[in-house]
Amino acid sequence: MPTKDEVFQKIQTALVDALGVDEEDVKPEATLVGDLGAESIDFLDIVFRLEKAFDIKIPRGELFPEDILTDSKYVQDGKVTEQGLSELRQRMPFANLDDFSKNPVVQDFGNLLTVADMCRFVEGKVEVTD
Amino acid sequence: MRFEGKTAVVTGGSRGIGRACVARLAREGARVALIYQSNQQAAESLVAELESAPGKVRALQADVRDLQRAHQLIDPLFEEWGHIDVLVNSAGIVRDGLLGAMTAEQWREVIETNLGGAFNYCHAVTQPMMMMRRGSIVNLSSTSAEFASRGQVNYAASKGGIDGLTRALAKELAPRNIRVNAVAPGMIETDMSQVVRGIAGDQIKKAIPLKRFGKPEEIAAVVAFLASDEAAYLTGQVLRVDGGLSLGGY
Numbered sequence: 001m002p003t004k005d006e007v008f009q010k011i012q013t014a015l016v017d018a019l020g021v022d023e024e025d026v027k028p029e030a031t032l033v034g035d036l037g038a039e040s041i042d043f044l045d046i047v048f049r050l051e052k053a054f055d056i057k058i059p060r061g062e063l064f065p066e067d068i069l070t071d072s073k074y075v076q077d078g079k080v081t082e083q084g085l086s087e088l089r090q091r092m093p094f095a096n097l098d099d100f101s102k103n104p105v106v107q108d109f110g111n112l113l114t115v116a117d118m119c120r121f122v123e124g125k126v127e128v129t130d
Numbered sequence: 131m132r133f134e135g136k137t138a139v140v141t142g143g144s145r146g147i148g149r150a151c152v153a154r155l156a157r158e159g160a161r162v163a164l165i166y167q168s169n170q171q172a173a174e175s176l177v178a179e180l181e182s183a184p185g186k187v188r189a190l191q192a193d194v195r196d197l198q199r200a201h202q203l204i205d206p207l208f209e210e211w212g213h214i215d216v217l218v219n220s221a222g223i224v225r226d227g228l229l230g231a232m233t234a235e236q237w238r239e240v241i242e243t244n245l246g247g248a249f250n251y252c253h254a255v256t257q258p259m260m261m262m263r264r265g266s267i268v269n270l271s272s273t274s275a276e277f278a279s280r281g282q283v284n285y286a287a288s289k290g291g292i293d294g295l296t297r298a299l300a301k302e303l304a305p306r307n308i309r310v311n312a313v314a315p316g317m318i319e320t321d322m323s324q325v326v327r328g329i330a331g332d333q334i335k336k337a338i339p340l341k342r343f344g345k346p347e348e349i350a351a352v353v354a355f356l357a358s359d360e361a362a363y364l365t366g367q368v369l370r371v372d373g374g375l376s377l378g379g380y
Contacts, residue, residue: 039305041260041302041303041305041306044256044260045260045261045306048257048260048261049261052261
């Protein structure tokens, strides 16, 4: 059973390997897109590495909900609709969507997800000790 | 040997062009898993034939239309080998007929095997190749994708799809040093083309500047080049290997 620190370290390693960033850049408050420069192919790479590191399965869209953000049912005029926000909240209980919800521009979504969010996501999938 | 220490998966590897690709890669040192659907005898005969080749060959049965099965084969291979360096998507079928008389099943079988099969195996090797930050995918297309033949709407559509898949996937995977290319053979001496060659062989030969059909080994040679590090700067391309058939003119 990993500790929260061990979860963070494995995520840090996965992000360093996937994004080619330095370890010191991978802080809990760092955003994946804004601070660490992740692009769509990187998200897939990150999911693969997390699956291997933690021996878990991450269904596509569970960590990075591209399917919601590209569905015309949930996005209109470049903004996520109320229905879309509701879907996002359901899909991403590990992330804080309050600020994003005030002005839910799709293109800004990338700056939402932080390393700390990823830690919470993994902690929700594996048993952790303090 | 170009593929010493490398590993390869070849779909449709028991016959025709796929068979020639398996042989070429194994003789150049690759460990090869050939995927066959139903011709176990042909698959096993190839494994036996390549017993003394530098690279080891194994035969695995699968219907390439099954995505889950693709992962069931590829994931353990990645665990065992530690890396998957080459994927050759050669599995393909024809179900010829004029469109107005074509059944939904004829259409679906060809699309799901030729194009769907390539999607499934590309899907399965993406994770291994991305984690290793290297890989080469070679898809078998056809000159039929661009130079139409009557009675092959389904086949032409599937191979046109292969061309599009090749280019789009090359763009996606380039940041991970994974190259994706296709070979578009013309008229090659395989079981698949023997009916057409029997009916219109002489007529077709007249249209080929090199005045002969191609051999599976000649296609395998180009596949091997694209799969190798010699083609390190080549991605997103569809290479026609057709004796000049597509040059047209007179």
